[in-house]
């Protein structure tokens with residue numbers, strides 16, 4: 001099963017380092033403890049996985065000292081990742097400013113310690129820094145995003161994504177009815193790099209390709 005590597009940020013597969021193939025499972029009341037190695041970057045990840053203790057396959061796993069692979073075959077006993085270290089990728093995809101980098105990293109840290117309110121507020125701040133960096137005008141963030149749509153920097157899809165980052169960020173900062181959960185904050189963390197990719201990384205990549213192409217034609 002591929003999952004996001006906290007070291008290289010690639011959706012990678014992992015090789016088991018501990019327990020090794022024939023080794024005994026290491027499990028306690030928290031679940032099964034594994035040390036794994038990312039196939040892409042060889043980074044080491046420690047994780048704890050649990051399964052539904054009442055599921056029939058769980059008992060079979062326990063008695064046969066089976067590996068994670070075997071647990072996976074039973075849908076009822078699908079292991080759930082309860083803990084993983086290092087945490088998800090900490091660095092922002094680009095550096096806009098010192099404040100942006102600090103806010104992004106703080107948002108991820110908040111997410112990792114189970115503080116979604118603070119996390120979405122930090123991600124909203126990142127959005128505001130992006131908007132201002134892209135020359136947005138207007139007093140409120142809503143107004144700034146509107147100005148970026150008007151100037152064509154935000155497509156309707158990106159405007160909708162930005163708007164939800166702004167709204168959920170507001171929910172984290174104010175006593176609103178909607179209280180952002182960890183999963184909501186994780187969604188925002190998915191949206192933010194997507195936005196950055198679309199308005200910074202891809203246009204720059206396209207421009208570099210254009211320059212290479214033009215210089216080879218001459």
Ligand SMILES: [Zn+2]
Pocket residue numbers: 005006007008009010012038039040041042043
């Ligand atoms: Zn990796």
